Amino acid sequence: MPAEDSQTNRPVQQMRECDLLIVGTGLAGLVAALASAPHLRVLIITKATIDESNTYYAQGGIAAALGTDDSPDRHFQDTISVGAAISNRSAVRALVNSARDAITELIAHGVSFDTHGDQLARGLEAAHSVPRILHSGGAATGLAIQTALSAAARSSAIEIIENAQMLDLLVEGGRCRGARVLATESGEQFECRAPVTVLATGGAGRLYARTSNPSIATGDGIAAALRAGAVVTNLEFMQFHPTALDMPGRPAHLLSEALRGSGATVVDRTGRRLLAGADERAELAPRDVVARAIARRLLQTGPGGVLLDARGISGGPPSVQFAALWRTLDEFGLDMDREPVPVSPVAHYLIGGIRTDDFGRSSLPGLYAAGETASTGAHGANRLASNSLLEAVVFARRVAELVTSDADWRGWEFTPARPIAVDARPMDFERPRLQEVMWRDVGIFRSGDGLARASAELARMAARPAATDRADQESANLAIVGMMSARAALDRTESRGTHFRSDHPGTDPGQAVANSYRLARKAG
Numbered sequence: 001m002p003a004e005d006s007q008t009n010r011p012v013q014q015m016r017e018c019d020l021l022i023v024g025t026g027l028a029g030l031v032a033a034l035a036s037a038p039h040l041r042v043l044i045i046t047k048a049t050i051d052e053s054n055t056y057y058a059q060g061g062i063a064a065a066l067g068t069d070d071s072p073d074r075h076f077q078d079t080i081s082v083g084a085a086i087s088n089r090s091a092v093r094a095l096v097n098s099a100r101d102a103i104t105e106l107i108a109h110g111v112s113f114d115t116h117g118d119q120l121a122r123g124l125e126a127a128h129s130v131p132r133i134l135h136s137g138g139a140a141t142g143l144a145i146q147t148a149l150s151a152a153a154r155s156s157a158i159e160i161i162e163n164a165q166m167l168d169l170l171v172e173g174g175r176c177r178g179a180r181v182l183a184t185e186s187g188e189q190f191e192c193r194a195p196v197t198v199l200a201t202g203g204a205g206r207l208y209a210r211t212s213n214p215s216i217a218t219g220d221g222i223a224a225a226l227r228a229g230a231v232v233t234n235l236e237f238m239q240f241h242p243t244a245l246d247m248p249g250r251p252a253h254l255l256s257e258a259l260r261g262s263g264a265t266v267v268d269r270t271g272r273r274l275l276a277g278a279d280e281r282a283e284l285a286p287r288d289v290v291a292r293a294i295a296r297r298l299l300q301t302g303p304g305g306v307l308l309d310a311r312g313i314s315g316g317p318p319s320v321q322f323a324a325l326w327r328t329l330d331e332f333g334l335d336m337d338r339e340p341v342p343v344s345p346v347a348h349y350l351i352g353g354i355r356t357d358d359f360g361r362s363s364l365p366g367l368y369a370a371g372e373t374a375s376t377g378a379h380g381a382n383r384l385a386s387n388s389l390l391e392a393v394v395f396a397r398r399v400a401e402l403v404t405s406d407a408d409w410r411g412w413e414f415t416p417a418r419p420i421a422v423d424a425r426p427m428d429f430e431r432p433r434l435q436e437v438m439w440r441d442v443g444i445f446r447s448g449d450g451l452a453r454a455s456a457e458l459a460r461m462a463a464r465p466a467a468t469d470r471a472d473q474e475s476a477n478l479a480i481v482g483m484m485s486a487r488a489a490l491d492r493t494e495s496r497g498t499h500f501r502s503d504h505p506g507t508d509p510g511q512a513v514a515n516s517y518r519l520a521r522k523a524g
């Protein structure tokens, strides 16, 4: 007779056991799985098909200091200066020093990077002091990485289950023992039991309606980790990408920063450059600076008031250099070779996440995290462009290194973590309402009043019990992550990196620390 799940009273149909459970088949999950598979019985699950991930859509490339004009030290300095004084320096060191090995590993798994002569081609992106962005297919790097790694995983001993959504983590005796999973096609639930679980569930761009992220990016790993008692950090830092297509009825397709790296300019309707006077680095200023300048102008002009002009970029026209991107816009009736295209910022990358040490260990024994769902602190308060693909590879490899040698690790107490309670009066809500609150009050410009209002409303949304249907569960997860983000943003009474408070526009040196949170235990 099947066991019964205590939270839902639904029968748990089956139980699966493995040495290592990995949740998520993006870059971080697949790298961790491939590196662990020779040593452990690895089971990897994903709530969609294997390729559906943020990784698949990554455009510009992956940062690595490989040129003779470059060095890990230089990459370290660039990363630290963007991080706005709260970067975890040891994580940054690990990130930049391991870049060469990370690229070697991707190539070994079949990823093919663009070349220039007999060298790997290197692009320039904002706030990098030298060109160091390796790319594939122009600006289709994620597609190349995802398809190569998916193929490598399929031809390995790794067991892969698609359409299997982690609902919650199993916690017994103060340790993570795997996950409760929903088979999204049949509606049945099952348990995956493992002494070690790695969350590689990606980001939470779907907190906002205007986002570059695909539908899977709903913060599931962060929400499940919170419900299991783990500590999260840096959730006030959501990176908004400055230039996504802004055309009524069209998706907010990202226009890669590599375009600006090649000389594309941000202009108003008359063709005047917006950033030339705003920052000495102009279009190549850090993303938060460019995003705020564009958002400010759009508040004055309304939609369509800011355009990206890629005519005359160096290295050949967009249709040749960025062929995939050009084709997408061509389908929408826009010719980037001949005309500027309307842009506005979108929610893009969640800097915060499950707090981990430099080896991906969370505060909950048996639980690790890697990639966008984790927060190693390597990005500080602002991510340097193209460092996230690198982070996913580097820290997934470090997780694999540890779990294949030290699976009996007993936990790490991160202190202090502020306990945040959900409201006692649950509120039924639709996801668009949550996204509206996030965009209005926890968006590019924030204020104490707006954040307090958002925190209260999101706390009531987060009180709703988790559901058993995929979309509903995702909305419940977004509510928890949104609530934590709003609270963290409310508590940070200054502006730093991606977090901008209109009522506290300056940076306060006294707040140069990463803030951590956990869910308050229910009374009784």
Ligand SMILES: Cc1cc2nc3c(=O)[nH]c(=O)nc-3n(C[C@H](O)[C@H](O)[C@H](O)COP(=O)(O)OP(=O)(O)OC[C@H]3O[C@@H](n4cnc5c(N)ncnc54)[C@H](O)[C@@H]3O)c2cc1C
Pocket: 023, 024, 025, 026, 027, 028, 029, 045, 046, 047, 048, 050, 052, 053, 054, 055, 056, 057, 058, 059, 060, 061, 062, 063, 141, 142, 164, 165, 166, 167, 200, 201, 202, 203, 212, 213, 214, 216, 220, 221, 254, 348, 349, 370, 371, 372, 373, 385, 386, 387, 388, 389, 390, 392
């Ligand atoms: C349009 C776009 C362009 C980008 N361009 C770049 C770039 O040029 N350079 C760069 O460095 N970064 C870029 N990024 C960011 C980068 O792609 C991501 O940060 C990175 O790919 C994250 O990898 P990941 O493995 O952590 O997560 P993902 O690749 O998002 O994978 C998450 C996985 O977890 C699964 N999952 C989620 N929840 C559950 C659940 N409950 N149960 C089971 N499975 C679940 C998903 O289905 C997916 O398989 C870009 C992002 C976007 C969206």
